[in-house]
Amino acid sequence: MTDRLETLTAALLSAARKAGAEAADALAIDGASVGIDIRQGKLEQAERAEAVEIGLRVLIGGRQACVSASDTSDRTIADLAERAVAMAREAPVDPYAGLADPSQIATAWDLDALALCDPAPEPEARALETDARTAEDAAMSSAGIRQVEASAGYSRRRMFLAATNGFAGGYARTSRSVSAVAFTGEGTAMERDWAGESRVWQADLPSAAEVGALAAERALARAGARKPATGVYPVLFDERIASSLIGHLLAAVNGASIARGSSWLRDALGQQILPRGLSVIEDPHRPRIGSSRPFDGEGLPTRRRAIVQDGVLTGWTLDLATARKLGMESTSNASRGTSSPPSPSTSNIDLTQGTDSRDDLIAAMGTGLLVTSLIGSTINPTTGDYSRGASGFWVEGGQIAYPVNECTIAGNLRQMLMQIVPANDARAHLATRVPSLLVPGMTLAGA
Incomplete structure (x- = not known):
């Protein structure tokens, strides 16, 4: 997918030059996320979102303009560049706007050392639902807890940035999370508190039961x-x-x-x-x-x-x-x-x-x-x-x-x-x- 994002940024920069930009940078982002919400023992929401976004900044004579789109067709990219250049020509002069000098840009980095993207496969929605239900069950097992709202999610996001000064680079990130909100008491005496955990690597995430139990402990401590x-x-x-x-x-x-x-x-x-x-x-x-x-x-x-x-x-x-x-x-x-x-x-x-x-x-x-x-x-x-x-x-x-x-x-x-x-x-x-x-x-x- 990074190759696709790199191709999109290259197309954006090419279109910007053809439209008359003196300099430009382009950003392409690809993302997917899954979220599960449990409330009162029932599945309240299961949502999956996927999207690709592109953005272009053009600079002309000290003026700049930014445009973005979620359509990545060739026609849209060409229109986007032309619109950005037209906007920049009408923008006020900003003497401080501009790309980095080529001598300033990053030329090498170690993504493996950063470990921003978990190589483990994306969890199935059923596994996330299990996390949310486990957190809910752990919280509800504490005497005095009346209601729990629990959630679990996963996301993977990738980006690629390129500019006419020669910079080009991208990376991906992942995240898996689980959280719970616990309620105790009634009416004006109702109190609530929560607990949540999120990690880049799924293997590092604490158990959902720990999260639910902590949410309940915190909520009960708020009573009175x-x-x-x-x-x-x-x-x-x-x-x-x-x-x-x-x-x-x-x-x-x-x-x-x-x-x-x-x-x-x-x-x-x-x-x-x-x-x-x-x-x-x-x-x-x-x-x-x-x-x-x-x-x-x-x-x-x-x-x-x-x-x-x-x-x-x-x-x-x-x-x-x-x-x-x-x-x-x-x-x-x-x-x-x-x-x-x-x-x-x-x-x-x-x-x-x-x-x-x-x-x-x-x-x-x-x-x-x-x-x-x-x-x-x-x-x-x-x-x-x-x-x-x-x-x-x-x-x-x-x-x-x-x-x-x-x-x-x-x-x-x-x-x-x-x-x-x-x-x-x-x-x-x-x-x-x-x-x-x-x-x-x-x-x-x-x-």
């Missing part, structure tokens, strides 16, 4: 939730949601935000933004991880880099356009789809882990809030002011006392991140590995 007290307390972000804090940091150092001057970290380059000893490392070459990649969306070779080193912000996340605008070099972080130009995006992220367990941090916080779920958000991208709905568990005397819900936590991200204390519980298989994080003081609005 009430509002916590209002005040300023320590807040411990559980590992399940702690990555959201680092996600806000990554958004703030994204080159697109920096170039617009709209980031709360826009003046922080070279400054300390995390406690000393903590680093944020991007490594796009971790094997068997779904967001690993050998090259970025502009054909540049990806590499391991420190975004934050020993607490100090060392650089922005840049694609070619934002790098040119800021007078810097691309960090090989371009990401793109078939219908849009490249934009900066990170892949695999690691935050330095601590030495204490989550239980150790709970004991150390005394009285405060353990957050296991976040809903909604009011994040000011310019000031870093932070406010989110939360639920979890109230901690008293260093021990979990009871479940809580319907509360809001608030603070400022710059101050919050400078105080974080990490646990040691980050899960190794995740693309973003962030442990539970304790913030010593946040404003909590509850009862």
Whole structure:
């Protein structure tokens, strides 16, 4: 199939040149997915989707335009190229748009080392249904669980990128997953929680029964939730949601935000933004991880880099356009789809882990809030002011006392991140590995 995708990108580039493009890049994607949903013991949905998408970006005199289609006929490709060129001629001039110099592009990579595509055959729909039913049965076997919604899925996706600067390359990815949502209680006392696992290689996926049992355990622990007290307390972000804090940091150092001057970290380059000893490392070459990649969306070779080193912000996340605008070099972080130009995006992220367990941090916080779920958000991208709905568990005397819900936590991200204390519980298989994080003081609005 990669040969077919390569042929499609070559046809798109040829059509673009014939239509009058000075430069162009083309992306072809082929994908197939199967999903099974079980609810109340019945098969609620069984879905299979297959699609091929093509996208073309053309550049003329500092102007660019992107077009895409799901029809891959010769006529469509020719029409697509002509439409893209006509659009580009009417587009505003962007002095920073353009392909990579041939000296910048990736020329060699080792897909076997990345192991992004499981060689095992695609599972039959019946096997996925068995996974979902097993997860449901495991959750329903716990006394107090009233209902379970379970799902299982598999996907295989392949891409090929080519450009008139000489770059050409592609790769495939696979994923198999199982998840369950468990419910307990009735009416306004109903509570829910979930568990889910996804792996690139099917052999690495934990058992569906483990997933269902964990969903039930988490839901039952939520029974009897009430509002916590209002005040300023320590807040411990559980590992399940702690990555959201680092996600806000990554958004703030994204080159697109920096170039617009709209980031709360826009003046922080070279400054300390995390406690000393903590680093944020991007490594796009971790094997068997779904967001690993050998090259970025502009054909540049990806590499391991420190975004934050020993607490100090060392650089922005840049694609070619934002790098040119800021007078810097691309960090090989371009990401793109078939219908849009490249934009900066990170892949695999690691935050330095601590030495204490989550239980150790709970004991150390005394009285405060353990957050296991976040809903909604009011994040000011310019000031870093932070406010989110939360639920979890109230901690008293260093021990979990009871479940809580319907509360809001608030603070400022710059101050919050400078105080974080990490646990040691980050899960190794995740693309973003962030442990539970304790913030010593946040404003909590509850009862």
